[in-house]
Amino acid sequence: xxxxxxxLAFWIGAWALNTYLANSRWRGSLFVRVLVPMLFGVTLIVLxxxxxxxxxxxxxxxxxxxxxxxTFAASTDILWEDFRQTVLKGALSxxxxxxxxxxxxxxxxxxxxxxxxxxxxxxxxxxxxxxxxIAPILVSWFGFDWQSxxxxxxxxxxxPVLVNTxxxxxxxxxxxxxxxRTYAATYFDTLLKLRLPAALPFVFNGLKIATTLALIGAxxxxxxxxxxxxxxxxxxxxxxxxxxxxxxxxxxxxxxxxTAFYGLVAWAEKRVTFWHPSHRRS
Amino acid sequence: xRGLLPILTVLAAIVAIWYAAVAPMNxxxxxxxxxxxxxxxxxTESLARFxxxxxxxxxxxxxxxxxxxxxxxxxxxxxxxxxxxxxxTTGEMALNGRAFSKRSLIYHGWITLHSTxxxxxxxxxxxxxxxxAIVYSRVVDMSLMPWAIISQTVPIVALAPMIIVLSSQVGIxxxxxxxxxxxxxxxxxxxxxxxxxxxxxPGAAQLDLLQTYSASGLQAFLKLRLPASMPYLFxxxxxxxxxxxxxxxVGELPTGAxxxxxxxxxxxxxxxxxxxxxxALFAAAILAGxxxxxxxxxxxxxxxxxxxQA
Numbered sequence: 363x364x365x366x367x368x369x370l371a372f373w374i375g376a377w378a379l380n381t382y383l384a385n386s387r388w389r390g391s392l393f394v395r396v397l398v399p400m401l402f403g404v405t406l407i408v409l410x411x412x413x414x415x416x417x418x419x420x421x422x423x424x425x426x427x428x429x430x431x432x433t434f435a436a437s438t439d440i441l442w443e444d445f446r447q448t449v450l451k452g453a454l455s456x457x458x459x460x461x462x463x464x465x466x467x468x469x470x471x472x473x474x475x476x477x478x479x480x481x482x483x484x485x486x487x488x489x490x491x492x493x494x495x496i497a498p499i500l501v502s503w504f505g506f507d508w509q510s511x512x513x514x515x516x517x518x519x520x521x522p523v524l525v526n527t528x529x530x531x532x533x534x535x536x537x538x539x540x541x542x543r544t545y546a547a548t549y550f551d552t553l554l555k556l557r558l559p560a561a562l563p564f565v566f567n568g569l570k571i572a573t574t575l576a577l578i579g580a581x582x583x584x585x586x587x588x589x590x591x592x593x594x595x596x597x598x599x600x601x602x603x604x605x606x607x608x609x610x611x612x613x614x615x616x617x618x619x620x621t622a623f624y625g626l627v628a629w630a631e632k633r634v635t636f637w638h639p640s641h642r643r644s
Numbered sequence: 645x646r647g648l649l650p651i652l653t654v655l656a657a658i659v660a661i662w663y664a665a666v667a668p669m670n671x672x673x674x675x676x677x678x679x680x681x682x683x684x685x686x687x688t689e690s691l692a693r694f695x696x697x698x699x700x701x702x703x704x705x706x707x708x709x710x711x712x713x714x715x716x717x718x719x720x721x722x723x724x725x726x727x728x729x730x731x732x733t734t735g736e737m738a739l740n741g742r743a744f745s746k747r748s749l750i751y752h753g754w755i756t757l758h759s760t761x762x763x764x765x766x767x768x769x770x771x772x773x774x775x776x777a778i779v780y781s782r783v784v785d786m787s788l789m790p791w792a793i794i795s796q797t798v799p800i801v802a803l804a805p806m807i808i809v810l811s812s813q814v815g816i817x818x819x820x821x822x823x824x825x826x827x828x829x830x831x832x833x834x835x836x837x838x839x840x841x842x843x844x845x846p847g848a849a850q851l852d853l854l855q856t857y858s859a860s861g862l863q864a865f866l867k868l869r870l871p872a873s874m875p876y877l878f879x880x881x882x883x884x885x886x887x888x889x890x891x892x893x894v895g896e897l898p899t900g901a902x903x904x905x906x907x908x909x910x911x912x913x914x915x916x917x918x919x920x921x922x923x924a925l926f927a928a929a930i931l932a933g934x935x936x937x938x939x940x941x942x943x944x945x946x947x948x949x950x951x952x953q954a
Contacts, residue, residue: 377783384783395786402787423813480650484658490886491932492893494801495906495925498913503719577799578894585801585897586913593802601805613802620797 369412376405425607433607434614440596441615448593449619451508452580456515461572464520465565468527469553478528485528489521497583506587515579519572523565530564531557563638566631573623577616659723668698669720670712675701677715678708721922729923746903749927755904756892757931759820763827764888768881770828771835778836779843779869796833800826801894808895819895823904827891831884838880842873875952878943885935893928905931 380398388394407427413419414426421429434441471477497514504510534557542552584594593612600609675685675693686704687693693701702709713722721729730749737748744751774792777784804826811822846868854864896906905928912920 380787381783384786389782389786398783398786399788399790402791424810476650477654478650479647480652480654483647483651484654487933490883490936491929492886492890494890494897495893495909495921495928497897498909499918499921499925502913502918574797574799578801581799581801582894582897597802597805601809606806606809609806613798613806616802617794617798620799621794624793624797 364416365412366416369409369416372408372412373405376401422604422606425610429607430610430614434611437608437611440608441611443591444593444596444612445615445619447508447589447591448511448580448584449577449623452511452583452592453515453576453623455508456512456580457519457572457576459512460516460519460576461523461569463516464523464568465527467520468524468531472528472531478532482525482528485521485525489525493518493521494579494582497579498586501583501586507589508592511580511583511588511592514583515576518575518579522571522575523568526564526568526571527561530561533557533560533564562635563631566627566635569627570624570631573627574620577620577623581616662720662723666718666720666722667709667712668702670715670718671698671701671705671709673715673717673719674708674712675705678705678711683708717916717918719918721919725919726922726926729919730926733920733923734927749905749908749923752903752905752908752924753927753931756889756896756906756928759823759892759895759904760827760885760888760931760935762820762824763891764831764885766824767828767831767884767888768835771832771880771884772839772877774832774836775839775843776865778840792833792836795829800829800891801897803829804895804897819904823892823895826895827888830891831888834880834883834887835877838876838883839873842876843869845876846872871950874950875943875947878939878946882936882939882943885939886932889928889932889935 380401383389383394383398386394411426411428414424425433471481494514496517500513500517501510504513538556538560539552542556545551547555581594581597584592585598588595593616596612597609600606600612672693676690679685679688679690685693685708686701687696696704712718714725715721718725733747733749737745738750742748744754774784774788778789779785807825808819808822811825816822850868850872851864854868859867892904893906893909896904897910902911905924908924909921912918912924
């Protein structure tokens with residue numbers, strides 16, 4: 363019972379502190395802008411811990427965060443092996459291939475207005491489809507190891523990146539292109555110096571969508587067959603054998619990998635497209 | 645209709661590539677079938693065939709390439725095979741009055757649609773409520789917004805089996821609720837982001853004008869912010885419903901569901917019937933297309949009534 367009371371008290375206290383901070387005169391500072399969401403996250407974990415302990419929830423249903431943290435610390439070698447199999451081999455290689463293929467395809471079809479008109483609506487439609495369903499087919503084509511996972515990721519990230527890149531390449535207006543013409547710029551000059559930079563905000567938009575899709579694809583594909591390692595494999599077998607704490611540790615790894623991957627792309631975007639209005643200091 | 649020709653051309657090209665790919669993809673299966681029927685195929689032993697590259701097999705056994713287009717269990721079925729399987733499990737069964745038999749994709753599509761709509765409704769309500777809270781409260785904005793973004797970088801599929809287990813432990817019967825939770829999780833974010841953008845879209849001049857009318861906060865919300873957010877809302881709803889469908893199918897994939905399009909894919913995989921997988925995939929694609937189109941039509945009609953041409 364005391365755990366429940368403590369969790370509730372912590373919640374109220376953190377909420378009050380956050381309200382104070384958000385309305386204080388330091389609200390614009392980086393420290394407060396990081397502290398407020400951190401406090402919110404910590405509160406959620408404390409609430410979770412308090413409810414699990416206070417109500418005596420069985421660890422088979424929902425383990426407390428502290429139990430998960432212990433399991434995490436105790437099985438780092440398994441987690442690292444799974445991380446390598448799923449994220450480094452499956453998701454990242456698929457992401458690289460898919461993004462590169464989409465990028466090259468976008469530049470190629472961009473040369474023909476006819477193809478662009480035909481492919482944009484189809485690409486937009488396909489990007490909205492539940493492509494994850496293709497996982498079992500690709501697993502049966504490419505075998506159980508990471509190649510099939512990478513293939514699923516390639517298919518999943520291809521269309522969002524393609525559509526965004528094609529759209530981005532059309533971003534320049536006639537005035538800018540005419541200016542390049544008066545400089546006697548060739549097609550490649552215009553592409554490299556004007557149109558690709560102008561397309562970058564769109565490309566990064568597609569890349570950010572693709573980061574999440576890449577992890578989803580790599581994990582789902584493992585539900586349909588994998589060697590005896592990998593995050594999806596561990597999760598699906600862990601649920602069956604009631605080692606729920608290990609499953610949550612895997613989920614934590616997946617969450618951190620996803621956030622880090624996304625953060626990396628967002629960071630690169632900030633560095634590369636610093637000139638874009640959305641990144642300028644206001 | 646000028647835009648239709650390029651689309652049709654690209655579609656035709658895709659179908660052509662598909663047909664061309666069927667031959668190399670299925671040549672091994674075709675040779676196995678031919679051998680079992682007693683025909684003479686070029687390396688006679690199956691182990692030797694396994695080690696030959698595909699193009700060699702096609703050159704050595706040109707008469708069996710056609711067989712690859714009509715296999716029962718092809719690695720890659722032809723579009724016609726997929727279409728006829730789709731028709732067999734939907735239209736034909738409906739004509740026989742068995743539209744809702746457990747073998748018909750209409751039944752499984754309905755199960756999927758049901759969860760999708762619940763998840764969509766839940767996600768939309770959550771997203772809109774979150775957006776209103778974010779726009780009106782600075783604390784919520786500062787503490788919730790980063791987590792909303794982080795929540796989307798967490799691969800939901802990792803959580804999906806846990807949500808299903810948890811909800812069954814808590815005593816929720818059936819799979820509709822966990823599936824709806826998963827699809828709401830994927831669906832709320834676009835709605836939240838779009839709605840925040842929309843609610844903040846009225847300029848300072850417009851808000852000031854309402855203040856000179858001494859409009860209350862609620863009036864300003866109902867008469868200015870909410871209407872101004874509609875174009876943003878509909879755009880995000882279209883993304884949201886597609887995401888909700890993905891969520892439902894992901895919820896049906898991992899842990900032994902028996903009904904729903906995702907479960908058809910799973911079962912097709914386990915029983916080695918690729919045609920069933922392909923038919924379910926296309927049914928899911930059609931469902932996604934119909935849902936997005938319906939929302940698009942609603943958007944056009946609504947914005948037209950409101951005087952904002954889409």
